[in-house]
Amino acid sequence: xxxxxxxxxxxxxxxxxxxxxxxxxxxxxxxxxxxxxxxxxxxxxxxxxxxxxxxxxxxxxxxxxxxxxxxxxxxxxxxxxxxxxxxxxxxxxxxxxxxxxxxxxxxxxxxxx
Amino acid sequence: xxxxxxxxxxxxxxxxxxxxxxxxxxxxxxxxxxxxxxxxxxxxxxxxxxxxxxxxxxxxxxxxxxxxxxxxxxxxxxxxxxxxxxxxxxxxxxxxxxxxxxxxxxxxxxxxxxxx
Numbered sequence: 308x309x310x311x312x313x314x315x316x317x318x319x320x321x322x323x324x325x326x327x328x329x330x331x332x333x334x335x336x337x338x339x340x341x342x343x344x345x346x347x348x349x350x351x352x353x354x355x356x357x358x359x360x361x362x363x364x365x366x367x368x369x370x371x372x373x374x375x376x377x378x379x380x381x382x383x384x385x386x387x388x389x390x391x392x393x394x395x396x397x398x399x400x401x402x403x404x405x406x407x408x409x410x411x412x413x414x415x416x417x418x419x420x
Numbered sequence: 421x422x423x424x425x426x427x428x429x430x431x432x433x434x435x436x437x438x439x440x441x442x443x444x445x446x447x448x449x450x451x452x453x454x455x456x457x458x459x460x461x462x463x464x465x466x467x468x469x470x471x472x473x474x475x476x477x478x479x480x481x482x483x484x485x486x487x488x489x490x491x492x493x494x495x496x497x498x499x500x501x502x503x504x505x506x507x508x509x510x511x512x513x514x515x516x517x518x519x520x521x522x523x524x525x526x527x528x529x530x531x532x533x534x535x536x
Contacts (some may be wrong), residue, residue: 339510339522350424350510350527397463404451406478406522410463414447 309400313411321385321419322390328383328414330398341380341399341408350375351397356382368392393418422446422526432534438499441531443511445492447450451475451516452494453525454486457508469494470516498533506535 314329332338339358343351354358362374372383381398395415399408425444435441445452453476454466465478469488488494492513498505508530514523 348529349517350512353524354528356522356524373510401522406468407478408465410465412462 309335309338309402309409311398311400311409311411313396313398315414316412317415317417319417319419320388323387324414325386326384326388326392328396328398328410328416329339330381332379332381332400333396335400335402337402339401340358340372340374341401342370342381342383343397344364345367345395345397345413347394354383354396361383382388386417388416390418390420392416424511424526426509426531428531429529430532432532433501434536435501435503436496437501439501439533441496441509441511441533443460443494443496443513443528445482445494445511447515449513449515449526450492451514451523452488452516453512454494454496455510455512456480457495457510457530458504458505458506463510466496473502475535477485501535503535506533508532 310333320326331391341356342354344354345351352382354370355364357364357374365371372387395413399415401408427442450452451470454470457463467486468476472488483499486496510530512527514525
């Protein structure tokens with residue numbers, strides 16, 4: 308079964324600084340990877356997904372992630388964060404040709420002014 | 421276009437009871453997925469319905485069931501509630517055109533279930 312590890316439970320950062328949220332998955336022949344954001348008292352919103360093709364994936368709100376097969380990682384990055392990026396971020400993975408996702412435990416991004 | 425709506429938003433039940441949650445997808449979406457979010461277990465996938473048929477299923481006991489109607493609205497039922505079923509239940513809809521279920525999903529705000 309697929310497993311997903313988000314290495315940081317909390318990441319504090321100052322506004323306009325760059326940020327990287329780390330995600331590692333267990334190896335699989337074919338894997339699909341996702342990053343979601345959850346704002347307080349709301350559902351999830353898809354930031355970006357990797358299904359195949361280019362290893363650099365660009366998403367909404369200025370976020371991007373890079374699929375690294377050799378390191379089984381899919382880290383999320385943003386060059387300059389805003390206060391409004393404060394939220395919980397979830398990495399998810401699915402394999403075997405169908406969408407049965409396994410989620411990481413989440414990383415709380417806290418952006419300070 | 422209206423987003424995914426879930427009713428009710430909050431629910432309190434007692435152990436042993438059963439509960440039904442409802443999800444109305446975005447107009448035109450044919451796939452509905454359900455998720456459970458708890459502090460202890462995190463986010464877990466329950467099941468996905470497409471055209472009134474369960475297409476994918478997570479690893480939950482048979483007490484958790486669902487169905488989808490011809491208008492794509494979906495209901496989720498939990499029977500014989502346990503304290504551990506207290507959670508935020510999220511519903512998501514997608515167009516459903518991909519047979520692997522990998523269309524972009526749009527989430528509702530969730531139903532907060534408390535079991536006493």
